[in-house]
C-alpha cells in the first residue's frame with residue numbers, strides 16, 4: 017500500500033490513514049459512526065414512551081394482566097369478587113371437567129412433571145405419539161405433530177414449509193403467530209383484504225406460477241368471530257395450484273358435526289392441506305398441532321425449529337388434551353349447548369343495539385371504536401361484575417377497538433341474563449348505545 021498521511025484519533029485510540037475508506041470494524045469510520053449513533057439513540061429510550069397503557073393505568077381502566085384467583089369457568093373470582101366470565105376461550109368448559117383434571121394428574125404420577133428436552137432428542141413420550149395418532153384420525157389426515165404451544169405450531173409449520181421460492185398469501189386479520197411464522201420463513205408474504213375473495217384472486221393472479229403458494233386463514237377470526245369463506249378458498253386454491261392452510265384454533269371443538277372445525281362445517285375437510293389448531297381453547301390445555309399428509313408432517317417434524325429447539329409438551333398437558341379429545345368426540349351435546357348460549361347472547365346484544373359486526377361464532381365482539389372509550393367501557397363492565405377482554409390495535413384495526421366476549425357451553429341462562437343487564441346499563445350510561 018502506498019504510504020499516506022497518518023493521523024491519531026485520541027478518542028478512539030487508533031492511528032489511521034487519512035483519506036482511506038475503512039471497512040474493518042476497528043477503524044475510525046466505524047467508531048465515528050458508533051459515536052454518532054450513541055449520541056442519537058438509546059436502545060431503551062422507547063421503553064419510557066409507551067403512553068397508552070400508562071394512560072389507561074392512570075385512569076384506573078387498564079384491562080390487561082388481571083390475575084384470576086380461581087378456575088376460568090363461567091364464573092371466576094377476581095380481587096376476591098365473583099364475576100361472570102365472558103372473556104375466556106374455554107368454549108366447551110372442559111378445563112373444569114373432572115375427567116380432564118384426573119387425566120392430567122395421572123400423567124404426572126406416571127411421567128413426572130415435565131419433559132426436559134425437545135421432541136427430537138429426549139422429549140417424545142408414547143403419550144405424544146398416541147395423541148398425534150388420535151388427532152390425525154380426528155381431522156382425517158395421515159399424520160399430525162404436537163407442538164408445545166399453538167403459537168409455536170404456526171411459527172414452526174409455516175417457517176418450515178415456506179422456502180425462498182414460495183409465496184404466502186395471507187388474510188389481513190390472521191393471528192399474530194401466523195404473521196410471525198411468515199416473518200421467519202424465507203418466502204415472500206402477500207396479503208389480501210380480510211375475507212375478501214375477489215382481492216385474494218387479484219393477489220393470486222399476480223404470482224409467478226413457478227412459485228409454490230400457501231394461502232393461510234384463520235377458520236374463525238379470533239377477535240371478531242367471523243368465519244373464513246372456505247368454499248371460495250378451496251375453489252381459488254385449486255384454480256391457482258396453491259396449498260391451503262387453515263388455523264382452526266377457535267373452531268375445532270366448536271364447528272362441524274364432529275367438532276372438527278369450519279372446514280368440516282363446509283364439508284371441505286379433505287381440501288385443507290395444512291390443518292393447525294391449539295389445545296388452549298376447546299382442548300382445555302396448552303399446546304397445538306399441525307395435521308396433513310405423511311410427507312408434509314415428516315418434513316415439518318424434521319425442519320420446524322420451534323419444535324426441534326424447544327422442550328416438548330409436558331405430560332399433564334398432553335394427557336389433558338387427549339382426555340378433552342375423547343369428550344369432544346363423545347359428547348356433541350356440549351357443542352349444542354355452546355351454540356344455544358351463543359345465539360342467546362348474540363340476540364340479546366342485538367336487541368340492546370350493540371354493534372356485533374359479522375360474528376358467526378361463540379366469539380362475539382362489541383365494537384366501540386375509540387380505544388379510550390373502550391377502556392372506560394371495559395372498566396364499567398368489570399365494576400358491574402362481568403369480565404371481558406378489551407381488544408385494541410394491533411389485535412384489531414386502530415379505529416375498531418372492541419370488547420371481545422366469548423361463550424362457554426357451561427354458562428347458565430341466568431349468568432348470561434346478568435351479563436346482558438350489565439352490558440346494557442353500562443352501555444347506556446356511557447353513551448355506547
Ligand SMILES: Cc1ncc(COP(=O)(O)O)c(C=O)c1O
Nearest residue numbers: 165166167191193238265294296
Ligand atoms: C387463531 C389463533 N392461532 C393460534 C393461537 C396461539 O395459540 P396458543 O395460545 O395456544 O399458543 C391463538 C391464540 O390465541 C389464536 O387465536
